[in-house]
Amino acid sequence: MQLVSPNFSDLMKPNIEFKTFPDGDSYVRIAEISKCQGEDVVLFHRLYPEQNLSIFNAILLIDLLKRVGARVTLVSPYLPYARQDKTFLEGEALSAQVLCKTLKNAGLARLVTIDCHFIKKEGETEYGGLPITNISANHALVDYTRSKIGLENLEIISPDQGASYLVSDFGGKSMDKVRGKYNKTKNAYRAITKMERSFEVKGKNVLIIDDMISTGSTMMKAVESVKKGGAKKVFCAATHGFFLKDSLPKLKRLSHGVFTTNSIPNPVAEVDILGLLTK
Secondary structure, three states: OEEEOOHHHHOOOOOEEEEEOOOOEEEEEEOOHHHHHOOOEEOOOOOOHHHHEEEEEHHHHHHHHHHHOOOHHHHOOOOOOOOOOOOOOOOOOOOHHHHHHHHHOEEEEEEEOOOOOOOOOOOEEEEOOOEOOOEEEEHHHHOOOOOHHHOOEEEEEOOOOHHHOOHHHOOOOOOOOOOEEEEOOOOOEEEEEEEEOOOOOOOOEEEEEEEOOOHHHHHHOOOHHHHHOOOOEEEEEEEOOOOOOOOHHHHHHHHOEEEEOOOOOOOOOOOOHHHHHHH
């Protein structure tokens, strides 16, 4: 059986009801809960945006289904808190592990997501005791580039080693990125101190792929590097597009095109993920 959250309504027809009590508490209802009793249920529900609220609503849904004996697979294209799967400073929380353990303890049997930041490979894995299926959108992004833009002899690269698995199927190369210490503002942000490229791009059409574009600093540094190296045309692609701090117009000015999947709705979400999630 399939259940679809209201925050998935751009991709599928919802059959779950969300409301808010006057004090801000969440109200969740599955009208056809009786049909889920003892069944394998696939729950389509985004955990972002409004990640804290969306995560809690997911917990309510999973617990509700567990109480009728359903075995729940949560399909959530972007997994929030995934950047904090390791600690850099003493006393930091392992947010990724806490989230996965919380979902597991709520009764979740399996999570299906796309290009999870800390997994770095496609396929089956386990983290925080939670079985996870990590799907990659890399082929969909590359196919879209080739069909839409029609570029031949395309050089496909990633802006850092962490995203190297996204380009390895295409013989792609990866740049080397180094971040500094956290700044002293309220934002948990580590500036990029170095971006190095050990391969030639002169006269080539370049597609830069990353798992996410957040503030855009990594992608912008990568674009600047390949343009300095004499690249002919430069395009930017990512699975998940946040485009914080006016990064989208900046990237559009720097490059010849920017696009992402619709895992997170945004103005350049041009690659549909529904086929990846339902095959």
